[in-house]
Amino acid sequence: xxxxxxxxxxxxxxxxxxxxxxxxxxxxxxxxxxxxxxxxxxxxxxxxxxxxxxxxxxxxxxxxxxxxxxxxxxxxxxxxxxxxxxxxxxxxxxxxxxxxxxxxxxxxxxxxxxxxxxxxxxxxxxxxxxxxxxxxxxxxxxxxxxxxxxxxxxxxxxxxxxxxxxxxxxxxxxxxxxxxxxxxxxxxxxxxxxxxxxxxxxxxxxxxxxxxxxxxxxxxxxxxxxxxxxxxxxxxxxxxxxxxxxxxxxxxxxxxxxxxxxxxxxxxxxxxxxxxxxxxxxxxxxxxxxxxxxxxxxxxxxxxxxxxxxxxxxxxxxxxxxxxxxxxxxxxxxxxxxxxxxxxxxxxxxxxxxxxxxxxxxxxxxxxxxxxxxxxxxxxxxxxx
Numbered sequence: 001x002x003x004x005x006x007x008x009x010x011x012x013x014x015x016x017x018x019x020x021x022x023x024x025x026x027x028x029x030x031x032x033x034x035x036x037x038x039x040x041x042x043x044x045x046x047x048x049x050x051x052x053x054x055x056x057x058x059x060x061x062x063x064x065x066x067x068x069x070x071x072x073x074x075x076x077x078x079x080x081x082x083x084x085x086x087x088x089x090x091x092x093x094x095x096x097x098x099x100x101x102x103x104x105x106x107x108x109x110x111x112x113x114x115x116x117x118x119x120x121x122x123x124x125x126x127x128x129x130x131x132x133x134x135x136x137x138x139x140x141x142x143x144x145x146x147x148x149x150x151x152x153x154x155x156x157x158x159x160x161x162x163x164x165x166x167x168x169x170x171x172x173x174x175x176x177x178x179x180x181x182x183x184x185x186x187x188x189x190x191x192x193x194x195x196x197x198x199x200x201x202x203x204x205x206x207x208x209x210x211x212x213x214x215x216x217x218x219x220x221x222x223x224x225x226x227x228x229x230x231x232x233x234x235x236x237x238x239x240x241x242x243x244x245x246x247x248x249x250x251x252x253x254x255x256x257x258x259x260x261x262x263x264x265x266x267x268x269x270x271x272x273x274x275x276x277x278x279x280x281x282x283x284x285x286x287x288x289x290x291x292x293x294x295x296x297x298x299x300x301x302x303x304x305x306x307x308x309x310x311x312x313x314x315x316x317x318x319x320x321x322x323x324x325x326x327x328x329x330x331x332x333x334x335x336x337x338x339x340x341x342x343x344x345x346x347x348x349x350x351x352x353x354x355x356x357x358x359x360x361x362x363x364x365x366x367x368x369x370x371x372x373x374x375x376x377x378x379x380x381x382x383x384x385x
Contacts, residue, residue: 011065013037013201016299024065026116027193029200036296037201039065041241044249045212047220055079057108057209063245064112064205070119073144075101077111078209082217082360085329088345092359093223094331095214098366102139102163104132105364108210109203109234113195114140116202122146125195128185130156130178131288132365133197138169141195148195151188153181157287159369178291198232198295204241207234211242214360215252222252224357225309227259227347228364229339230269231289233300235362236260240303256360258309259352260300261343263319266290270311272301279313286319288336288365312346314339323367332367340364 013022015031016038022028024039031037045063052059057078058066066072080099085092100107114137117125124147127137134150141148148169152161153176165171174181185196197203215222222243228235236258246252262270265284268291271277284290294300304311319335322342326333333341340361347353 009040011042012040014040026113026120026202027122029189029194029196036199036299038237038241038299039201039205041245041248044245044251046249046251047216050216057111057206057213060209060212063212064209065202066112066115067119070115072111072115073118073140074111074115075107075139075143077101077107078213080213082214087325087341087361088348090344090348090353090355090359092227092344092353092361094341095210095360095362096331097362097364098333098337102132102135102167103366103369104136105207105210105235105362106132106136106197107139109197109206109238110136110140112206113137113197113200113202114144114146117193117195118144118146122193124148124192126151126185126188126192127195127197128152128181129197130181131160132369134169134171135160135163135167137195137197138164138167142168149188149192151181151185153178157369163369179293197234204234204238207238208242208245209238210235210362211239211246215243215246218358220251221358222246222254223256223360225257225259225347225353225359226362227261227340227344227353227359228362229286229289229336229343230260230262230294230300231291231336232294233269233296233303235364236269236300236303237296240306243307255307257352258304258307259343259347260304260309260311261314261339261346262311263289263339264313264315266292267311267313268292268294268297269300269304270313272297273304273311284319285316285335286339288334289339310347310350310352312343314342314346318342326363327367331363333363334365334367334370337363337365
């Protein structure tokens with residue numbers, strides 16, 4: 001008698017801290033106890049399953065928790081260039097994420113998250129952000145016909161606020177730092193669906209497409225290492241999800257090493273991975289990484305360790321130097337992106353970036369959003385995300 005392979009379990013939302021499972025509901029953004037959730041691992045899409053006619057991250061729709069009956073909310077996100085260059089004595093491939101519609105990688109997560117919420121008939125959302133996340137959510141809400149209120153801390157970059165407003169969102173400044181803004185959003189979530197990019201599990205499903213895209217870019221092989229910056233850690237967690245699914249399917253032989261940079265002025269993930277006290281917090285030009293208490297800190301640290309990766313804390317002067325060095329190559333990045341580039345030297349000296357291997361460096365956002373040319377403006381820790 002013919003035997004059939006077992007049916008894979010239905011996808012669900014998982015609290016990785018307790019292993020508690022919840023139904024796959026886009027309106028649920030946290031566990032009953034307030035813990036962050038993630039979508040359970042999904043079957044990886046093989047090369048034959050990629051929709052090559054689709055010029056966006058939705059070419060990997062078979063690996064995304066998207067309802068088949070609803071068209072995705074897409075602005076052509078994904079499929080960003082992978083540019084090979086010599087940098088800090090190493091051959092690297094820069095992944096230019098500012099080619100996304102609003103100028104940052106956050107469009108990946110926003111597309112998948114807002115698609116899921118739109119499919120549920122959501123007509124308004126609230127989000128807290130002082131940067132790229134807010135403008136991404138504003139853009140995809142505009143495309144979906146969803147009203148968006150974006151809460152921002154006082155002192156938020158004027159360029160990013162202007163972009164968010166231009167995209168039709170209502171922007172409201174909240175007195176205090178980034179933590180105060182998040183607290184106000186959580187209060188509002190009792191009456192308005194919450195599209196928090198640091199909390200919503202569907203957002204990470206969008207950032208995991210970076211892993212699939214690097215795999216496809218490199219001829220369906222994984223890089224040996226990926227260097228990225230982390231604030232809340234959504235790229236770290238997305239890469240862990242995507243490469244983990246590819247590994248489970250036997251489509252790659254191992255996980256790439258995740259090499260994660262943070263500004264020395266705000267390096268809680270670095271401290272967690274290295275097992276050291278958190279360094280003193282201070283102002284930083286890398287406003288996108290200035291998050292004192294990342295919601296998913298334990299999960300991000302576990303992802304770095306699981307990959308055999310490493311972390312580095314980068315001084316302010318090195319971030320600015322790297323931003324200017326990238327500009328000399330024609331790559332105009334915001335300081336947060338330059339933090340990853342600055343870390344290449346550190347990781348090469350440690351032996352984590354190695355000659356003869358394939359190293360991808362994620363450049364997360366455009367320098368056009370930086371408040372000041374040639375280095376950005378200092379932002380107090382906790383006042384940006």
